[in-house]
Amino acid sequence: MSQLPVILALTGASGAPYGVRLLEVLAMHHAPTWLMISTHGWRLLTEECGIKDDRELKQATGGDWTSVRAFDDKDRGAEPASGSAKTAGMVICPCSMGTVAAIAQGTSRSLIERAADVVLKERRRLILVPRETPLSLIHLRNLTLTTEAGAIVLPAAPGFYHKPQQVR
Template sequence: MSAVPFRHPVVLAITGASGAPYAVRLLQALVELRVPTWLIVSSHGWRLLQTESGIGDLAALRAQVGAAAFDATVTVFDDNERGAAPASGSARTSGMVVCPCSMGTVSAIAHGTSRSLVERAADVALKERRPLLLVPRETPLSLIHLENLTTVTRAGATVIPAAPGFYHQPTAIAELVDFMVARVLDHLQLEHTVGKRWGASS
């Protein structure tokens, strides 16, 4: 599988909203496409990965997505390391994805609190006018959630709710996951073969 060469890395953050399979599949796709990736997993993100995907540590995550390719393309940062490269606007990136994105993270981004590396990196993406893709998974949505999502959208983020379609007649959970991951990859302007497009015969 080939990809359009990225000059700069994509920042991928995994936070504590339900949706670990989306995060793992997205990371796997980025690794397969050989996209340089800066990975940040929050403490709640690790709990989520363990609960929903049985991935309890970095070694397990590497094994899941392919250790050799992971080591060749992924740089891991601690969420507490607020002085790391993703926290600086002078460190150039191709944008950032928060997948899944908890409502707490949405709130922090909307109000610019920057209490962690995930939050600061998102703040940097906005201020540098780089793509910021947020993949929230919450239902129902309170007025506070909706207002925060509106705020981040007005600031320049793109909200991609984890709400897969069914027009491609999925028969497995993996196909629903791929539907969402494909939308994220599209917004990163990556050529890929994840999922089935509307009107495609195969």
């Protein structure tokens, strides 16, 4: 039986290096990956990582994208928008608070938001990696709603139990 794809989405929250690293690890292990990047996600990839296009992203993540399939975030009719498309789940890393709000309210305006909606309705795993601080009451309520709907909120707040030599 073939491995189900993981949906990876990068949105317009600071923390693009987290998404790049996750894509690198998925590609390195040849995990089937459906990749989506929002318009603002691309802006952050450029600002934070110097990555301007698919070619540069492919190069930054090791160059082997045999297991990666990219989708246009504007294509709400693409395969990840359908519940009949079987996936292992979805990670949105980094996840903007705007994306969290859209997921919490069920307002799918993009492929990323629709795919997240589908993952939740199909009872698959949805992991949201917000990096926003401080959090407003609206952010907290939206994160609560997504959690109540079945999402896992995994803030980009690294632990220090492993005693890193430096923090950059």
